[in-house]
Amino acid sequence: MDIKLKNSRWYSAKIKGVVGILFFFSLLTIYLTGVVFFHISRHWDLEIIDTPTYYETELFNQRFYNLLDNVIEVNVHYKSEENVARGDSVTRENLISSFKNYYSIRDGIITQSTQINDTYDGLIILGEIPPELRDNFLEYKSLVEERLPQYRKIYIQNQLADFRAQERELEEYNNFLYCIEEPNGGKVAGNASVDIIVNMDRTIVFEGSYSSNHLKVYLDYANEYLDESGYKLYAAIRDPLLPGDLFFQEGEEFKMVKETLPILFCLGGIASIVAICCLVYLVVVAGQSERDGVVVLTGVDKIYNDIHFLMVAVAGIVSMAFAYVISGRIYYRSFGADIYQKTGFQSLDFGSYAFFILLGVLLITDAAIFLSFILSMSRQVKKHQLFRNTFIASMIRKIGSLFSGKTFQGWIVFILLGYGAVNCILVTFFLIAAYKGAGGAAFLFLTFIAGFNIVAVFLCVRSLNSLTAIMNSAKETSRGNLGYSLDITHISPSFINFALDIENIQNGLKKAVEEAVRGERMKAELITNVSHDLKTPLTSIITYVDLLTKEKLDNPTAAHYVGVLYEKSYRLKQLIEDLIEASKASSGNLTVTKGKVDLRQLVMQAIGEMEEKIEKAGLIIKLTCEEETIIYADGRHMWRIAENLISNVIKYSMPNSRVYIDILHTQNIGLLIIKNISESPIEVNAAHLTERFTRGDESRTTEGSGLGLSIAKSLSEIQGGQFDIHIDGDLFKAIVRMPLWNEKDTEA
Structure with missing residues (x-):
């Protein structure tokens, strides 16, 4: 454990940062020693190293x-x-x-x-x-x-x-x-x-x-x-x-230089060794946080390695050009005048120092670019993707994909290359014939060029027409036209596989839709049949229970049981009727007779019939209807929608709360908006509430079948309207949109 901790410590980001700073500091030291050495050599020849006296x-x-x-x-x-x-x-x-x-x-x-x-x-x-x-x-x-x-x-x-x-x-x-x-x-x-x-x-x-x-x-x-x-x-x-x-001045300077040179050589040598060691360390730990750990790539590693190399090479060439210009300016300022008329350390001007600083900045910049490149190569060698992450390898993979069957067939590439090669050959022969003055041969080659390109254009147009036909087929399918079929016989060989894939998708989608429709129809038929089978004995039960309620039973317990039986049988009857109606509404089997409906009057009538239940629930209805709103709808279905929504409010609203009912209209749409505060938190998605058998009260402590909102949505849609639900915390809002009635609807 201690060994592993020590190993990971050498791979820590802090150590890497310190070594990186040390690397650049070593390079800067090497550069500064070089500058000082240049400063000396510009006045003293290198023979000073072996010369004992001035x-x-x-x-x-x-x-x-x-x-x-x-x-x-x-x-x-x-x-x-x-x-x-x-x-x-x-x-x-x-x-x-x-x-x-x-x-x-x-x-x-x-x-x-x-x-x-x-x-x-x-x-x-x-x-x-x-x-x-x-x-x-x-x-x-x-x-x-x-x-x-x-x-x-x-x-x-x-x-x-x-x-x-x-x-x-x-x-x-x-x-x-x-x-x-x-x-x-x-x-x-x-x-x-x-x-x-x-x-x-x-x-x-x-x-x-x-x-x-x-x-x-x-x-x-x-x-x-x-x-x-x-x-x-x-x-x-x-x-x-x-x-x-x-x-005397040069003699003293000679002594100082003789003492300085060994220090410079030693300092430059140590800095070089430190820089090499730092570079080796950074290469070894690049991309890892522990020994043999996962190699993590950085943003620079996304660049293709060969492109990265070219970028570094170009940066190096540009830097060398700048360095050449800067060095020339330094040399001119240093050696442009008679060197024997001035002493070494007194002859550099401010411009020379500025050029030295600029050259140092250029060196550090190049070192940073080089280090980034070397560390990127190190990470990718560890990741085993040094060649794989090159532009050449990428091109090889893309060319290989042409022959893998995943894209267009590979022979298309050869056709394109062949087309270009044939044109080049024919044009070359035509130019040679024209240059030699052979008019007949030139005309013949010109005819070949024209004929060859006409055939190529014809084949290209045919391929484009095939592609257009395939795209039209896909577009029709996206619009829901599953009966549209693609004629494979007129498709170019270049796109035949593509066309077959589109045809298979269309057939699969058509089959899936047919199976879904058949399953939905069978489900509706099953619900209808079962409901009818249940309705017949239930009618007898309700009849006999009704007769029992009219009899005078001496036993109070028996009378209570008869009352419960009467209540539950009627609830079961209502559930079966709702189920049948929901099935018909979702399948579109209901008859719709649209006409002129006063939405305000219909809602007020529904509120009046349920007034006793509303008062029992302790609800206060706030109805807002500024203008008469006449919609074009089926009165029976609209009554059922209003009844279901008000029943839903009675069942799930917080006692002693207000219920807001707004009736208004826009230019072409009549709106019925009902808002209430739910007694319990609504933890169901709004879209999920309109599905069958979904209840806002998941504990099912209240009466309800979970079909009311589903029926309201289906009835709204078969009349050409919309039904939406919005939930904001405990606030429940149902919105019914119906087209407004106009004279044209009467004529229709």
Whole structure:
């Protein structure tokens, strides 16, 4: 028992919910570790994992290389701000090449036949210009004369701005030391002496190419300006680094990253293991509340598995597309600018963080969709319906049902497929013949197509006519026309089984109705015969009892017994008469002579004749009849209806209560409504009360045969009226509806 309880506890909804939350939390942890790792990798190469010091990183090497270039550019190429401003650092080749690129001038016959002069404001013609290129030459000449002098000034201004920017950048690095020396030992420029630099641990010396290297940085480094100048370049980096520049910031960041990476890898690995374990657990317990328990499917399991798979695949593809776009935006924001001009953890903007959040939401959404799909597959594997609940299996079952005899015959499917195939073949041959220009063959195939489709339409119309005939037959049967017969000989073979089924239903229904009518007739005859057989001796009994009541009996007990016998014999006589009348009324064997009947007068007469019984029961009759109500009915039958209803009121009404009788009429209908409060609870259905031998007093403590309401209903219906009963708690209401009398009824 304890083991079973423990097993069911592992299958509880709470545990599943906790594990589900843990699964998504693990995925979120994996994603966040990935984001942090991306954040690191965008500034540091993966080699940082195996790189022991900051000085051996690609980032340091690249920054150091850029500073070397800046030193040579500023001090060897540009030399000084005055030199740049005079234009002495402008080379003819570089200026002309830049000018041509800016104005999209391509080298050709014109540039080969001309030369820009030394003042950069005109052309020197070296060869003959072809006449067809004369206009192009004039355009080129005008461009050189008008634009090149101005372009040279702009070029010098750009060099001056570049000089100042590089000089300013060199001043920002207090950990970078350099000195440029002439071949004779004179100092050209630098922020430290040669003695200080050569005595440092991390130095490099360039004389043409490198001559000594203690940095392991770009051993193949070369600079054309340095080679041409003959200068010697000494450079070094402090170790340890001092605060104040990017070298120090990146060195500190390197240490932090080296300490963070093992934690990230460990956290990501643990989260991955936890996520896998949670997924395995959820798959194992999916759909069950205890081990080996009943598998309960959910709403998502109603989706066909192959359709479900396609939905998940489409969601995955759409998510991958979104992820690709989002990742591209993140990459652009992260790597779009020069990475060596900024530090790693200071370069992400708000937009990048927003994209990371959006990517995380997308990941969690995809994980939820994937988990729902996997758990659905798990439940259906346990339910042994993995393939059965697929669209393919459903189609196979539906196609199989065509051949099972439960629907149309299977060969109809082949006829439809064959019809389409034949049309395709004929149309193909017709198109080929028309394309080849074979008019006779094309006409022949067109004739075949027309003839084939005419025959198909004829057969289709015949089948539709058969279906219409079957539907008409079913409609006639639903209307009660059991004599309608379906002609099977004109039914299409496609619907012959359907027609036979309808015919069998009609025959069965007709037989059932005939048997029911015959049984009802036999029952009525039995009741009539038995009633007549009972009536003959009962008449003799009543006669002799009547004679005994007229005799003077000295014995009081005998006189009492004679009185009881007289009362019961008359009650039995009334019961037999009611039974005969009920039988005749239900079978429609009563004669109906309809005429003009004053409903108000008839009811008042019935109340008057039963006044003694009404007073004895302590009832107060409240009759409401505002206008004269003349109905078209049989007076004898209406009297019996009124008598039965008032007798019913006397028998079952609460003593000393009021009975409301309303006589009114609408445009075409006269209404008799009788309402009373029942003495005992009415626990019988209203529709059941109008059945024969049903009494509202199931204990049968009151007199009555249970035929009064049944007779009233039957008599109302054979006169073309309606009889309804409504029960609301102890309130009993009987409603008789009869057509109003009019002049046309007299003429009839």
